[in-house]
Amino acid sequence: MGIGYVILAGMMSIKWSLLYRMTGSLWIGLGDHLFNNVISNLLHVVSNNEVDNMQIVRILIWQNFYHLLLF
Secondary structure, eight states: OOHHHHHHHHHHHHHHHHHHHHHSOHHHHHHHHHHHHHHHHHTOOOOTTSOOTTHHHHHHHHHHHHHHHHO
């Protein structure tokens, strides 16, 4: 696990706590988690050496873009 995953976990926890404060419901955060997983899996790339070294970069870019759309 790299530092990118720590940053990602922090960003997502802040987003989900803000969603809970805005709506008062955990269901919105669960729906957001589902949507996030679907998009992250669609962005997954299989390369010739079968290691996706840039996956965390694509996920972090997606999370930043999604934060801008959400808030």
